[in-house]
Amino acid sequence: MEFSFNPEQQHIAEVADTFLGSVAGSEAMRRAMKRESGFEVDVWQKITQKMGWHLTHIPEQFNGLGLGYIELCILLERMGANLVCAPFYSTVVFGVNALLITGTKAQKRHWLEQIVTGQKRLTLAYSGQGRGWGTKSVTAQYQKKDNDFIINGNYHYVIDGHTVDALVVAAREIKSGNLGLFVLPTNTEGVTRCWTPSMDQTRKLATVKLSNVILDKDSFMGEESGDSLATLDNILALACIALAAEQMGVAEKSLNMTVSYIAQRKQFDRVIGGFQALKHKAADMLNRVESARSAVYYAACIANEFMAGNDMGAELLEAASIAKAYCCEAAYFNSGLALQMHGGVGFTWEYDVHLYFKRAKAAQVSLGDTAWHKERIADIVLGSAD
Known part of the structure; x- marks a missing residue:
C-alpha cells in the first residue's frame, strides 16, 4: 500500500x-x-x-x-x-x-x-447503559406484529442524539435474540430525547428512549430474516477508524501547542524549550503522533477495501482495533504532557489545552478503550491461529 x-x-x-x-x-x-x-x-x-x-x-x-x-x-x-x-x-x-x-x-x-x-442529519443509537461498547451492549428489544415492528429500550451516549433528524437504532428480536437495525425520524411517536452533559463540552451526547415505537417494514435495514450483528460490528469498526483519526489530530495539536509554548516561556533567564528533559518529552510526543498516523491510514486503506468489497476488507475489525487502541493512548499521553509542560496556565479556562485533554479522555472511552480493543485483537489473532 x-x-x-x-x-x-x-x-x-x-x-x-x-x-x-x-x-x-x-x-x-x-x-x-x-x-x-x-x-x-x-x-x-x-x-x-x-x-x-x-x-x-x-x-x-x-x-x-x-x-x-x-x-x-x-x-x-x-x-x-x-x-x-x-x-x-x-x-x-x-x-x-x-x-x-x-x-x-x-x-x-x-x-x-x-x-x-x-x-x-442522522446518528447511531445502539448502546444500553453499563454494557460496554460492542454489539453486546445492545439492550433494546423489538417484536414484529403483523407488518409492523414495535421497539422498546433506552440508548445512552448517543452523539448529537438530541438534535439530529433521524436515528439508526439497534434492537434485539425478543424471541430469537437476533439483532436488527432500523432507521426512523426522531419525530416518531414514542421517541424521547434528552441532552446528557459530559466532560467533553466540544461533543454533545444524549440519552434516547423508545417507548412502544411502531415502525413499518420500510424502516427495517437489511434482511428481516437475518442477524445484523456482523453489520453493526462493521459500522462500529468504521467509526473507530474515524475516531482514531480525530484522536491523532488531538495528539498532533497538543504537540504543536506545547512546542510553541515552551519555545517562548522563560525560566531562569532561559527559554524552557532548551531544557533537555522537555526536549525528550516533546520527542516522545512526536513519536506517538507519527506512529498513530501510520495506524490510522493503514486502517483507512483497509476501510476502502472493505467498502469496495475486496478480500483485504476482511481485516477491518483488526485494523480498526489497532488504530483505536494506539490512538487512544497517543491522544491521552500527548494532551496530558501538554498540560504538564504548560505548567499552571495549562489548567486555566483561558487556555485551550484542557479542552484537548477532555476530548482525549472522552474519546479514549468512546467505542472501547485500549484494553477493550487489545482484547479483541487477541481474540482475532488467536482465533485465526486455531
Missing part, C-alpha cells in the same frame, strides 16, 4: 487547514460549547454548502464526491486538531456508513439525498 498522500489528497489537507483556521478557531469553539445543540448553524452550513465535506465518501450515484476513507480521515484529523464543534461525525460517519453498508435501495435514495442537500 502507498502511505503517502497523492497530490489530490495533499490539496484536501491544505484546503482543510486553511478553511478550519478561519472558521473553527478557539472563539468559535467556545461559542458552540455554550449551546445545547453543540454547534453553530452557520459553521455547519459552511462545512456542507461551501466545502461539501459531508459528500466525501458518498458514492457519485447519490450525488456524492465518491472519494474514500483516506480522504475522510484527512478531514477528521484536521477536525480533531481544531476540536470542530459540528454534527459531522454523527452524520457522516455513523449515519452515512450505516446507510451505505446495510440500507435498502429505497432508504439510501431517501436519506442520502436529504443528507447530500443538507436537509437531514
Whole structure:
C-alpha cells in the first residue's frame, strides 16, 4: 500500500487547514460549547454548502464526491486538531456508513439525498447503559406484529442524539435474540430525547428512549430474516477508524501547542524549550503522533477495501482495533504532557489545552478503550491461529 498522500489528497489537507483556521478557531469553539445543540448553524452550513465535506465518501450515484476513507480521515484529523464543534461525525460517519453498508435501495435514495442537500442529519443509537461498547451492549428489544415492528429500550451516549433528524437504532428480536437495525425520524411517536452533559463540552451526547415505537417494514435495514450483528460490528469498526483519526489530530495539536509554548516561556533567564528533559518529552510526543498516523491510514486503506468489497476488507475489525487502541493512548499521553509542560496556565479556562485533554479522555472511552480493543485483537489473532 502507498502511505503517502497523492497530490489530490495533499490539496484536501491544505484546503482543510486553511478553511478550519478561519472558521473553527478557539472563539468559535467556545461559542458552540455554550449551546445545547453543540454547534453553530452557520459553521455547519459552511462545512456542507461551501466545502461539501459531508459528500466525501458518498458514492457519485447519490450525488456524492465518491472519494474514500483516506480522504475522510484527512478531514477528521484536521477536525480533531481544531476540536470542530459540528454534527459531522454523527452524520457522516455513523449515519452515512450505516446507510451505505446495510440500507435498502429505497432508504439510501431517501436519506442520502436529504443528507447530500443538507436537509437531514442522522446518528447511531445502539448502546444500553453499563454494557460496554460492542454489539453486546445492545439492550433494546423489538417484536414484529403483523407488518409492523414495535421497539422498546433506552440508548445512552448517543452523539448529537438530541438534535439530529433521524436515528439508526439497534434492537434485539425478543424471541430469537437476533439483532436488527432500523432507521426512523426522531419525530416518531414514542421517541424521547434528552441532552446528557459530559466532560467533553466540544461533543454533545444524549440519552434516547423508545417507548412502544411502531415502525413499518420500510424502516427495517437489511434482511428481516437475518442477524445484523456482523453489520453493526462493521459500522462500529468504521467509526473507530474515524475516531482514531480525530484522536491523532488531538495528539498532533497538543504537540504543536506545547512546542510553541515552551519555545517562548522563560525560566531562569532561559527559554524552557532548551531544557533537555522537555526536549525528550516533546520527542516522545512526536513519536506517538507519527506512529498513530501510520495506524490510522493503514486502517483507512483497509476501510476502502472493505467498502469496495475486496478480500483485504476482511481485516477491518483488526485494523480498526489497532488504530483505536494506539490512538487512544497517543491522544491521552500527548494532551496530558501538554498540560504538564504548560505548567499552571495549562489548567486555566483561558487556555485551550484542557479542552484537548477532555476530548482525549472522552474519546479514549468512546467505542472501547485500549484494553477493550487489545482484547479483541487477541481474540482475532488467536482465533485465526486455531
